[in-house]
Amino acid sequence: MISRATTVAIAPNARAQTHARQRRAPSVRASTSAPTLGGRRSAIVGGGAVALEQRAMATRAERRRVVTRAGGVAKAAPGEPKKVFGLTLPEGEGISFAILAAGSLGSALGFAALQEGVFRIPGFKFSAWMTVLTTFTYFLCGALEMKLTKDSRKGSWKNYGILSVYTYGGMALTNYALSYLNYATRIVFKSAKIIPVMAFSVLIVGKKYNWKEWLSAAILVAGIVLFTLGDVASSPAFAPIGVALIAAALCVDAICANFEEKNFFRCETPSTTQEVLCYASLIGTAYGLVPLIASGGLAPALAFSQANPQVVPMIMAFSVMGYSSVSFILSLIKYFGATEAEIVKSLRKVLSIVISFALFPKELNWKYIAGFAAVVVSTVYTFYLKQQKNAAKAAAKAAE
Numbered sequence: 061m062i063s064r065a066t067t068v069a070i071a072p073n074a075r076a077q078t079h080a081r082q083r084r085a086p087s088v089r090a091s092t093s094a095p096t097l098g099g100r101r102s103a104i105v106g107g108g109a110v111a112l113e114q115r116a117m118a119t120r121a122e123r124r125r126v127v128t129r130a131g132g133v134a135k136a137a138p139g140e141p142k143k144v145f146g147l148t149l150p151e152g153e154g155i156s157f158a159i160l161a162a163g164s165l166g167s168a169l170g171f172a173a174l175q176e177g178v179f180r181i182p183g184f185k186f187s188a189w190m191t192v193l194t195t196f197t198y199f200l201c202g203a204l205e206m207k208l209t210k211d212s213r214k215g216s217w218k219n220y221g222i223l224s225v226y227t228y229g230g231m232a233l234t235n236y237a238l239s240y241l242n243y244a245t246r247i248v249f250k251s252a253k254i255i256p257v258m259a260f261s262v263l264i265v266g267k268k269y270n271w272k273e274w275l276s277a278a279i280l281v282a283g284i285v286l287f288t289l290g291d292v293a294s295s296p297a298f299a300p301i302g303v304a305l306i307a308a309a310l311c312v313d314a315i316c317a318n319f320e321e322k323n324f325f326r327c328e329t330p331s332t333t334q335e336v337l338c339y340a341s342l343i344g345t346a347y348g349l350v351p352l353i354a355s356g357g358l359a360p361a362l363a364f365s366q367a368n369p370q371v372v373p374m375i376m377a378f379s380v381m382g383y384s385s386v387s388f389i390l391s392l393i394k395y396f397g398a399t400e401a402e403i404v405k406s407l408r409k410v411l412s413i414v415i416s417f418a419l420f421p422k423e424l425n426w427k428y429i430a431g432f433a434a435v436v437v438s439t440v441y442t443f444y445l446k447q448q449k450n451a452a453k454a455a456a457k458a459a460e
Contacts, residue, residue, distance in 0.1 A: 144391045145384075146208030160392050161404045165411060167385035172412040174378035179238055181368055187235040189361035190375050192348040194235075195228060195341045197379035202338025205387070213339060215331045219323045220339045226316035228344035233309035240302025245287055249306040256314040276442045283434025290427030333390050337383065 142149040142156050149156040178184060238246055258269060258277060324331040352358045365371045392404060
């Protein structure tokens with residue numbers, strides 16, 4: 061049994077030990093920030109924990125930064141001023157949207173009219189020369205925008221070398237196809253890019269689509285077939301090789317989009333769109349120029365351009381408009397969302413087909429009309445399905 065005296069004697073000792081521990085605690089905490097010789101171990105442990113926490117925070121911030129990029133477009137932060145080509149847009153949401161939408165539509169329609177106009181010049185058959193001039197103009201536009209926005213290269217030269225093969229290949233195949241297809245048919249085929257994208261995602265990624273999405277794709281295919289048959293009936297210059305070329309271009313574009321997304325936009329240091337367009341177009345120009353010179357095709361192209369002085373300005377003008385149309389669409393995605401941008405893109409496709417028939421009249425037949433209607437129905441239905449899917453995702457996220 062412990063006596064009362066012993067209990068009283070122990071208690072002050074316990075209190076003294078407690079006070080001693082409390083007095084030592086500040087010195088331990090202080091040693092983390094200002095270590096002494098005796099507290100070095102505590103400082104090292106504390107410093108390591110701080111470093112680990114800082115790295116974890118940086119990793120989380122990096123992940124958030126990457127996730128906030130959709131389709132290669134960095135999402136705008138709240139309150140961030142809206143800009144395009146380095147110029148600040150008006151503060152009003154409606155006015156800014158109208159400027160970006162009108163810029164995209166106007167650029168796309170100008171692109172369509174000028175490019176088809178080049179192929180309408182008697183004797184023009186220099187699609188390789190057109191591709192070289194187009195990629196070179198894209199490079200100049202990208203370099204100018206990088207200068208305005210004070211941007212710098214972040215992607216590797218190796219990836220740009222691979223990407224430029226895809227971008228130049230898709231552009232070259234498309235331009236070759238225009239020698240055999242009406243421009244309106246080319247636009248309809250370009251609208252079918254979703255089909256190879258779906259096919260590659262099923263075969264490579266293992267993604268699944270519901271029957272409604274496959275139905276929308278089937279309607280689009282039916283519209284393309286009808287439109288192509290209308291082209292066969294009305295165009296004496298039609299050749300099946302044009303269909304093969306434009307189909308190959310779609311496949312190359314689908315592969316290019318996946319490569320670009322993975323290696324330039326879904327990475328630790330994402331590139332800007334102007335950077336990607338600038339460097340990929342620079343290398344693509346070299347890719348196109350070397351075989352053009354080696355094959356002896358450059359001299360006839362230059363002679364034709366000299367005899368028809370409108371050729372080079374028209375090609376460079378529609379290339380500038382193509383570049384600006386892409387920039388306007390990406391700005392719409394950044395500031396207003398992908399849904400609004402898809403509406404503008406769908407309207408752009410429809411208007412491009414209409415203006416092609418208006419500026420360069422073709423013999424209308426029921427196949428053209430039915431094919432055009434099927435393409436419009438498929439576009440609207442696809443947009444409706446996308447809205448439903450986005451609403452379902454939002455509801456599921458809210459329920460978590």
